[in-house]
Amino acid sequence: MVKKPEIIIEAKALEFNYPGDSLNRSSAINGIDMTVNRGEYLAIIGPNGSGKTTLLKLFNALLAPSGGEVLVEGISTVDHEKVPLIRRSCGMIFQNPDNQLVATTVEEDIAFGLENLALPSAEIRQRVTEVAQRLHLDKLLLHPPHLLSGGEKQRVAIAGILAMQPRCILMDEPTAMLDPSGRREVLDTVKALNREEGIAIIHVTHFPEEAAHADRVLVLNQGEVVEDGPAEIILTDLEMLHSYNLQGTAVVELAALLRQDGFNLPTRILHNRELVNSLCQYERKS
């Protein structure tokens, strides 16, 4: 018997209106049904204003649905008493790290959530040391977070969530302010947490190369889920992506142009090496 995947987040007929929405524009979230399974790595892409941040805030009980409901591990997000539980199992990393750095030193900031869990202080220290090393923050532990660079701040925010050892991490464009090595570091860390510890990841991004790290990709447009499927299918479907004003990665876009020029290339090229390999085979055949 195949074990049924365990659902972490479930949205049912979910709707959300910001005050004033009805006047001249449609709902920010407009009837979404979806589930996220334990251990899944899901990317969400979609144009500016399509509802990505709003959806994550609904998952994290920062916003209450205007219609329908969100269940996190079976618990409705409108159940006030359970909100801390929901936030602990699904931590959220925001686009702008300034909004979530609260303490006077980096160390305290990483420990902030843990303090509220009333863990023994030795355990807290150990977890803080561990995640600080993992994200290369060890040298900054005594610095005030608000004086760090944008990229450094974002790593502190990520460390604070990781220290909670959550079941699921919601990330809203977590790398928007990071340099290439910071980006890689965060993506590698998140991927390792997903693969090795089975933490589900929901990763909102404007970069198809980041979405390519996910197993599954969802496309949001005007508050609706318009596509949902495996990364290699969604991210290579240029006709669909372009129809929502989105793009493929450089290699996907280039492969498509080369096909137009008569190159006979496989349909699902998603990574540089796949294009390079196809060109090598091309050379051998001719």
Next chain:
Amino acid sequence: MSIRTEKLTHIYMPGTPFAAEALNEVTFEIKKGRVALLIGPSGSGKSTLIQHLNGLLKPTSGQVYFDDQSIQSSKAELLRLRRKIGLVFQMPEEQFFSETVFDEVAFAPRNLGLTDESLAESVYNALNRVGLNAEEFKDRHPFNLSSGQKRLVAIAAVLSIKPEVLILDEPTAGLDPAGRQKLFNLLADLNSNEAITILISTHHFDEVVTLADQVMVLKDGRLVMDGPRDQVFNNREKLESLGLALPSVTELMQDIAAAGFQVKTGIYNLEEARREIGRMKERQF
């Protein structure tokens, strides 16, 4: 206007345990009408440098010049120059202070004395130019926008004064692919039709790199590379050792070259890559 610095040095909180030398004798020049890209690892001093360029931060030592006019020479001079310098910060929402998008974008031109009709016109123009439908957005509260929409408002707010110099700190962060392309087109247009000097600092330079004449690299507050675009991006090893990356298309071409194909690698956009691989096919297959 040209932008020039001379031995610009900045120390944050000197004399405290947190004293940090964020800039160390940075000297460069961006000629009038040129587009320069400023890159560097996180914490290397890019935002610090940029905040000196409109006098928001004062150097510990060194100078900033626009067309050989030092911005430190007098308060009046600084104010005069600020009217010509459009600067978009890394976290644009931190600069918002108006109740509506219209007032936010109208703030600077209003200060310049524009009234009523010409004011509305320049606000509408600026909003439409960044791809925000003015009718739809003008009465919205700037805080109640999605993050990409906020960034576009911040860019529109500096365009509304028709600057001679445009300085953008992470302008593409949070923009969707269409928004990035639109911004690219806008900058290309401002640069080629109005000869605006542009400095862009960003970790995501795939789109804007096509425009860049000059690339400057900061590391630990020092300018470690400064030269024509091809020269800087030809040095992949050095960039990678600094924790930086090539533009995606350039990297792809270098990967193809590394597999033994004879291709030019100083390539920054898809159409050039397409042509180059087409030429390679004719030669080699």
